[in-house]
Amino acid sequence: MRLSQLLEKCKIVAIHGEENVEVENITSDSRQVQKGSLFIAVEGINTDGHDYIGKAIEQDVQVVVYDKPMFEEYFSRVTYVQVENSAIALAQIASAWFGNPSEHLKLVGVTGTNGKTTVATLLHRTFRTLGYGAGLLSTVANYVNDDSFPTTHTTLDPITLNAFLRKMVDAGCQYAFMEVSSHAIHQKRVYGLRFEGGVFTNLTQDHLDYHKNMLEYRNVKKAFFDSLPESAFAITNSDDKNGAVMLQNSVARKYTYSVKGMGDFKARIFEKHFDGTEIEINGKELIVQFVGVFNVYNLLAVYGTAVLLGQQPDELLRILTLLKPVAGRFQTLRSPAGFTAIVDYAHTPDALTNVLNAINEVLEQRGDIITVVGCGGNRDKTKRPLMAREAVELSNKVILTSDNPRFEEPQDIIDDMVAGLDDEQRRTTLSIVDRREAIKTACALAKPGDVILVAGKGHEDYQEIKGVKHHFDDKEELEKIFHGLLPNTLNS
Ligand SMILES: CC(=O)N[C@H]1[C@@H](OP(=O)(O)OP(=O)(O)OC[C@H]2O[C@@H](n3ccc(=O)[nH]c3=O)[C@H](O)[C@@H]2O)O[C@H](CO)[C@@H](O)[C@@H]1O[C@H](C)C(=O)N[C@@H](C)C(=O)N[C@H](CCC(=O)O)C(=O)O
Ligand SMILES: Nc1ncnc2c1ncn2[C@@H]1O[C@H](COP(=O)(O)OP(=O)(O)OP(=O)(O)O)[C@@H](O)[C@H]1O
């Protein structure tokens, strides 16, 4: 592609060298540079792409895009483009490289602390059921219609992201649903994409390792709605205290959904069961196969978004009754011994509170709740004591264990969790570093009628320890115990 075409939307400060060149490939990673590449140097968190410009030049790069004025001499065979902001230019160049695919799709972005995967996935399933070509970019997997592809991030880097959107356009998709993480907004991964709509789920504590404080975290999320065009719609949860704030400066068409108060899309909850919930949406009664008040919010967000995309309300309500939980989100497994296990991705204090409240509300035969939970390493440390406290206050027994320790010592993470407990709570809480042992112990302790919540890893099929991902799947572990492949005893 011609360089001029790629730079069409970029804010250029200066160009040195030949402008009329053909680019063979684009990358922001010097390790991926090939002959004829355009390399975009982006300042990161660990390192700075500008430090690798020399390496890129050694590999016969054609064009270097950068934003730090740091050159004293230029190599004549390379074209240098200084832009105002490299991260923004990366998103713009990536979009141009793939033919601006977001402009050929009705693209909806879902943001918020919890519920993004659930809402985006259910939207994708709804639109597939309605017969549309539709894609999905989510934490669990990416989809082009019904073809699934593994993913690395909740929101991909701009090049991979635009490559997927292109695949969707080429496969005839009319709609695309994607999660928009706060990291992605902050790092400009979604900059310049044309959104048809934005959805806000909720805002509670997470990622305070990355964002300085809750105010900054909130403002980053809000920036997504500030960036939507007038032609887009923005739909927010008006029961969340930050719901209105998200939309206050947005020029998009604004809509609300609510369970507790007034809203353009409104739900009421009648009966809560272990297998589903009886609800009313905009005056029509239905039974959905989801548990927990939080899932009523998720379904309402799906319904509202689909209506705003022009779909027929009655047909949508029919589809809502058919939808099933997303992988690793409140996934229920019944043991032959008569207890139930729930695998859930709750990895924030609010998610854990919600899921435990939901279990308490539908608990059969007054059984006990046994919670197995850990916290991720190299992530927000301040959520650890809060998660431990929520777990202990809403369960009968808690086993603290490891999640993905990453580069931290697992016992240190558990110690941070224990710090949230009082003396009495510490005495009655178990700590078992090995997650497999922790799950085995919970199963050995469970009586018929009890519920074991295995929280934090949901769909993940690995445990990340010191940079290596080891196969580990909570559901698989439980099934092995249930089917006698792992002994269900305390001292095995
Ligand atoms: C903290 C964070 O978000 N980091 C992301 C960021 O990496 P970084 O800023 O550390 O990059 P860096 O290593 O400093 O490198 C800077 C630049 O130098 C380049 N480089 C580097 C080395 C080299 O030899 N040559 C070279 O050119 C790199 O390609 C990069 O362009 O940019 C990378 C490329 O896009 C991401 O892969 C990386 O995600 C890391 C792996 C990560 O774990 N991110 C998580 C926290 C994340 O993004 N999570 C959210 C979900 C959060 C939620 O649950 O809500 C997500 O969207 O997935
Ligand atoms: N609307 C909601 N409000 C609060 N908690 C929720 C909501 N929806 C889901 N949860 C809880 O949060 C967990 C994660 O849900 P989900 O994967 O849909 O969120 P997410 O925003 O995509 O998370 P991530 O930031 O990791 O991508 C669920 O397993 C559940 O415990």
Ligand SMILES: N[C@H](CCC[C@H](N)C(=O)O)C(=O)O
């Ligand atoms: N997207 C989230 C997922 C957390 C999942 C949990 N299992 C952990 O590893 O902390 C993050 O990267 O913070």
Ligand SMILES: [Mg+2]
């Ligand atoms: Mg997600």
